[in-house]
Amino acid sequence: MNAAHKTTILLVEDEQNLHEALKLNLELEGYTITSAYDGSAALEALQNEYFDLIILDVMLPEMDGITVAETIRISNNEVPILILSAKNSSADRVLGLKKGADDYLTKPFNLEELLLRVNKLINKNKKIQEKSTVGNSYSFGNNLIDFKAQEAVTRTGSKIQLSKKETMLLKLLIENKNEVVPREKILQSVWGYNVYPTTRTIDNFILNFRKYFEDDSRNPRFFHSVRGVGYKYSE
Incomplete structure (x- = not known):
């Protein structure tokens, strides 16, 4: 905020x-x-x-x-x-x-x-x-995210550019590690106070994160959707 x-x-x-x-x-x-x-x-x-x-x-x-x-x-x-x-x-x-x-x-x-x-x-x-904030970079499962540069090095060694919204959403989920972040809070924190896009928008971001960072995107280890409630990053 x-x-x-x-x-x-x-x-x-x-x-x-x-x-x-x-x-x-x-x-x-x-x-x-x-x-x-x-x-x-x-x-x-x-x-x-x-x-x-x-x-x-x-x-x-x-x-x-x-x-x-x-x-x-x-x-x-x-x-x-x-x-x-x-x-x-x-x-x-x-x-x-x-x-x-x-x-x-x-x-x-x-x-x-x-x-x-x-x-x-x-x-x-x-x-x-204002939960614990992560620093400028964060690593998990052989992935490294650089929040400041808005880029990540994935487990396969490839470097990807992250959009501002992707970076903000990653940061929010990681700062609330192992806790479900309600959809409203994500929309408010990442998309701004008065613009509420559809849940589908967040779903697409989560699907991208799975493609970038998971060994098996169909059986995610890190990025989870909790139906009807929100989304969760866990390790």
């Missing part, structure tokens, strides 16, 4: 006055806010844009916040979710956290506490995203 990327928050709250007050205070903290006033609008915004955090009211028209959180998690989107709720019982809190919320704040809340929790969730998420 580049340093110029401003921290973006999707604010989902149908009560106009509270929405405006929250938006203003969050903007004063330096966050970029996208507004949604119901669940469907929130899910639509998520299809088109990357967010660092969602602030989600439970009592929304048509689709309630708990259903929205559940839908987001089913699609393997790991964006942090802070739920706001007028319901204060521990059963409601447990349900919210169970359905995918990272934090739960009951109304009326103290604004300073909300801002602290927002800051904490965003920083925690950024730390997770």
